[in-house]
Amino acid sequence: MSDLYAAYENVIDLCLLNAVLAFSCLLLLRVNLLSLATGGLMAIGAYLSIWLTMREGWPFGPALLAATGAGALAAAGLGTLVLRLRGDYFAMATLAFTEVVRILALNADPVTGGALGIFGIPKYTQTWQLLALLALAIYLVWALRRSSLGDRMRAIAEDELAVAAAGHDVARLQLGLFTASGAIAGLGGALAAHLNLFVAPSDFGFLRSMDAVIAPVLGGVWNLFGAVVGAAILTVLPEVLRFSAQLREILIGAVTLLAVLFLPTGIASLPRLLLRRGRLA
Amino acid sequence: MILQQLINGLSLGAVYAVFAVGFTLVFGVLNVLNLSQGAVFMWGAYVGLEMVRTLQLPLPAAMTVAVMAAGLLGVVTEWLVFRPLQRRGAHRWMGMVASLAFARILIGAAQEVFGTQVIRYPDATLVDATLVVGEARIQGLQVVALGVALAMVLALGLLLKFTNFGRAIRTVAFSETVARLVGAPVARVRGATFFLSGTLAGGAGVLWSLLFQSVSPFMGDTILLKGLTVLILGGLGNVAGALVGGLLLGLVEVGSVVAVGSGFRDAVGFGLVLLILLTRPTGLFATREAKRA
Numbered sequence: 347m348s349d350l351y352a353a354y355e356n357v358i359d360l361c362l363l364n365a366v367l368a369f370s371c372l373l374l375l376r377v378n379l380l381s382l383a384t385g386g387l388m389a390i391g392a393y394l395s396i397w398l399t400m401r402e403g404w405p406f407g408p409a410l411l412a413a414t415g416a417g418a419l420a421a422a423g424l425g426t427l428v429l430r431l432r433g434d435y436f437a438m439a440t441l442a443f444t445e446v447v448r449i450l451a452l453n454a455d456p457v458t459g460g461a462l463g464i465f466g467i468p469k470y471t472q473t474w475q476l477l478a479l480l481a482l483a484i485y486l487v488w489a490l491r492r493s494s495l496g497d498r499m500r501a502i503a504e505d506e507l508a509v510a511a512a513g514h515d516v517a518r519l520q521l522g523l524f525t526a527s528g529a530i531a532g533l534g535g536a537l538a539a540h541l542n543l544f545v546a547p548s549d550f551g552f553l554r555s556m557d558a559v560i561a562p563v564l565g566g567v568w569n570l571f572g573a574v575v576g577a578a579i580l581t582v583l584p585e586v587l588r589f590s591a592q593l594r595e596i597l598i599g600a601v602t603l604l605a606v607l608f609l610p611t612g613i614a615s616l617p618r619l620l621l622r623r624g625r626l627a
Numbered sequence: 628m629i630l631q632q633l634i635n636g637l638s639l640g641a642v643y644a645v646f647a648v649g650f651t652l653v654f655g656v657l658n659v660l661n662l663s664q665g666a667v668f669m670w671g672a673y674v675g676l677e678m679v680r681t682l683q684l685p686l687p688a689a690m691t692v693a694v695m696a697a698g699l700l701g702v703v704t705e706w707l708v709f710r711p712l713q714r715r716g717a718h719r720w721m722g723m724v725a726s727l728a729f730a731r732i733l734i735g736a737a738q739e740v741f742g743t744q745v746i747r748y749p750d751a752t753l754v755d756a757t758l759v760v761g762e763a764r765i766q767g768l769q770v771v772a773l774g775v776a777l778a779m780v781l782a783l784g785l786l787l788k789f790t791n792f793g794r795a796i797r798t799v800a801f802s803e804t805v806a807r808l809v810g811a812p813v814a815r816v817r818g819a820t821f822f823l824s825g826t827l828a829g830g831a832g833v834l835w836s837l838l839f840q841s842v843s844p845f846m847g848d849t850i851l852l853k854g855l856t857v858l859i860l861g862g863l864g865n866v867a868g869a870l871v872g873g874l875l876l877g878l879v880e881v882g883s884v885v886a887v888g889s890g891f892r893d894a895v896g897f898g899l900v901l902l903i904l905l906t907r908p909t910g911l912f913a914t915r916e917a918k919r920a
Contacts, residue, residue, distance in 0.1 A: 380720055428901075431908050433719075434660060438859050439904045442897040445852065449894035552852060556727060563724050595735030602728035606721050607711050 355473065359541055361581045362476035363534060368561035368573035369483040370530035373523050375559070375567045377502045377516075382555040383424060383440035386447035387528050388535030389550035391417045393451065393458055395536035396467055396545065406470040410536050417532015418525050425524035429517060444555050451547035463546030470540040479537075480574070483530070488570055495519070531558075564605055566612020575614040631763040632881050638769040640877020641776035642834045646850055647857035647869040648780050649827030655800040655864035656820045657713070659722040663704050664828050664854060665847030666733035671697035671829025672836040672846065673741055676748060690775075690833045694826045701825020702818055704729060710817075730847070737844040745843040748836065772834045779830050780870050783823065787866065796820055800864065856896045860903060 351358065367384060374381045391413035398404040398412055428439040451458045458464065490496045501509045502516055510516045539545050557580060565576025583601065587594035605613055646668060653661045675693035678684045684692070708725045758765040787793035795811040796819070806813050835850065836842045857876050861868025876896050883895040 375720070380723075427905055431904055434654075434863060435859065435904060435908060438855055439901060441852075441855065442859075442900040442904075445897045446894050446901065449891060449897075453890045552848075559720075560724050560727070563720055592735050592739040595738065596732050597735075599728045599731030599733075599735060603708070603725055603732070606717075606725040606728065607708075610715060610717060610721070 351473075357582060357585050359471070359473055359476060361578050362473070362480050363538055363541065364557070364561060364577035364581050365480050365574045366476065366483055366530060366537075367534045367558045368565070368577040369480075369487065370527040370534065371558045372487070372562040372567060372573045373527045373530075374520075375562055376499050377520055377523060378506060379429075379520060379524070380437045380559060381440045381524070381527065382437055382552065382559065383421065383443050383528070384531050384558040385550040385552065385555035386440075386444035387417045387420055387531035388538065388554070389444075389447050389451055389547065390420050391532030391535030392539035392545055392550070394532075396464060396539050397457060399468065399470070399540070400464075406540065410533060413536035414529045414533040417535065418529035420532070421528020422521065422525045425521045425528075429520055429524060441552060441555065444550070444552065448547050448551050451550070458547060461546065461548075463544055465544055467539055467543055467545060469543065471537045476537065479533070484570065484574070491570070499523075560602065562612075564602060564613055566614040569612055569614040572612045572614040576612070579613065628763070630760060631765075632885060633878070634763065634765050634769055634773075636878035636881035637874060638773045638776075638838060638877070639881060640874035641773045642831050642838065642873075643850075643853050643857050643876050644870045644873025645776045645779050645827050645834065646831035647854045647861065647873045648783060648866055649824035649831070650854045651858055651861065651864055651866055651869040652783075652796075652820055652827070653824045654858065655866070656796060656817060657709060657722075658864075659709070659719050660726070660855075660858075661704065661709070661821075661824070662723055662727040662851065663708070663730040663733065664824070665851030666730035666737075667697050667700050667704070667825050667828040667847075668832040668835070668850055669737060669842075669844060669847035670700055670733060671832030672842045673737060673832075674829070675833040676746060676836065676842050679748060690830070693833050694829045697829020697832065698822040698826035700733075701821040701823075701828070704825070705818055705821035709821075713817075734844050734847065741844065743844060745841045747840045747842070768837060772838050775830070776834060779827060783827070784866065786823075792816075792819065852893075853896065856900050859900045 367388070371381060371384060394416050395409040395413040398409040399406060404412075424440070424443055428436060428443075431439050452461055454460075490499070498509065498514055498519065502519070506516055535550070538549075561576035561580050562573040563576070564579060565574065566572030569575075579601070580598075583598050584594055587597055609616065609619075646664070650661070650664050653659070653664075671693045674696045675689045678689035678692050679686065682689075704726065708729050709722060712721050712725060757767065758770070785793075787797060795806070795816050798809065798811050799806040799813055799816045799820075803813060806816070831850070832846075835846070853876065857869055857872040860872030860875060861870070876899075879895055879899060880892050884892050887895075
């Protein structure tokens with residue numbers, strides 16, 4: 347077991363990190379919001395924590411807290427501006443935010459190292475921290491599901507207008523969730539920055555944001571472990587298929603496509619589906 | 628100086644416009660973003676290049692083949708990705724995720740077939756005349772690209788406005804239920820829309836690779852983001868808006884390079900999007916979308 351961990355520590359860490367980020371998107375998907383702001387919010391957390399630890403000499407803990415706060419604050423600000431947009435316009439506005447942050451980072455050489463990135467970031471992120479964070483996220487989503495807030499979220503997913511008409515403040519709930527998701531993304535960004543030795547603005551673009559959304563969709567948005575399963579598949583698959591860069595792209599695309607086409611409730615629902623079929627047969 | 632920038636901006640913007648018009652057409656009919664459009668653009672560019680390089684076809688013929696091939700790829704996208712989802716009544720995100728996955732397959736396949744290095748068109752195929760007007764040096768290629776791009780959008784506009792098939796497309800875009808009631812062939816309209824959208828993407832791909840002298844498997848990523856920008860500028864599903872938005876984005880980008888330097892070129896477009904969305908939540912020229920919502 348410990349050998350296995352030693353050999354695959356990197357992949358395991360990445361899996362855990364991506365699962366946490368997937369949860370930040372899942373919160374929003376559950377109230378009909380597809381946010382592509384993850385990359386931009388991560389960048390804010392990452393660069394803030396790098397600045398604080400490397401330049402100001404802060405210890406890791408306070409730097410993480412600062413990154414979480416910055417992510418939440420940025421999300422709250424962005425949310426008040428863009429949450430009144432509907433559907434695809436909301437998705438595009440959040441994408442615009444991510445891209446603007448990425449390009450600003452690309453041009454802010456003194457802080458971000460520009461296109462070349464920052465080398466030699468101290469590795470502070472430990473596996474147990476990621477594990478604890480993921481456990482916390484899973485617990486929160488589990489607890490949320492059993493609360494009245496969770497009921498309201500499910501109702502919003504079904505029919506936003508009806509919930510608003512029933513006198514619930516949908517906008518405030520969405521802003522709260524967006525802020526929470528921003529806090530997770532900011533924290534995730536800081537943890538990601540101190541996981542590798544190297545960070546560049548291109549790590550936080552459109553594809554990064556899209557991957558964070560694809561993971562829960564792939565695993566199943568309404569399944570407790572959907573985000574974890576989706577993130578694990580999206581992280582492990584590229585590692586397994588390392589032997590050929592081209593084939594890797596094709597196979598990851600194919601797996602995603604097949605899963606979306608044939609498993610509408612997500613890959614995490616597969617065991618239950620198989621079980622039901624077995625019982626019928 | 629100003630004339631020079633104007634020409635640069637317009638020829639760049641015209642290519643954006645062609646790409647975005649195809650993008651917005653699909654959105655109008657299916658109400659879903661087809662994120663594989665960038666990969667179709669890239670394949671169009673490669674097909675055009677191979678026609679010139681290996682089959683020695685003249686450029687207009689090569690471009691026609693490329694445009695047709697990209698159109699077929701569009702049809703394949705509809706058949707493979709969007710039709711099964713539509714039949715199931717899947718959530719709109721599924722279309723985005725699935726089309727992005729399909730794009731990944733197409734990009735991987737292009738890497739496998741053509742390699743990952745950047746290739747350029749052979750010099751002999753290029754229009755190398757240069758027109759000097761005052762201080763401005765206008766490349767023949769820019770004029771040709773601008774002309775071809777506008778011709779493609781104009782042809783599409785005429786098709787939509789004056790033919791029966793165009794009317795059918797507009798009916799489906801207005802409301803699928805209405806289209807079924809009046810007997811428009813909805814399934815065929817969808818296929819045709821994807822074909823048209825693919826041809827526009829492929830055409831834009833060839834023009835882009837001629838203007839910027841480079842073809843690579845990853846060239847679709849940038850234009851996809853530009854296309855999304857233009858889509859918002861013009862309003863989702865608005866063809867005329869996409870044309871104006873494309874030209875506008877081209878001009879603004881070129882202008883911003885002059886004003887603040889090339890580093891921020893890509894941020895200007897997205898900054899504009901944020902600004903416009905905050906003041907006009909359904910895009911610059913949106914009319915019907917706003918009423919429908």
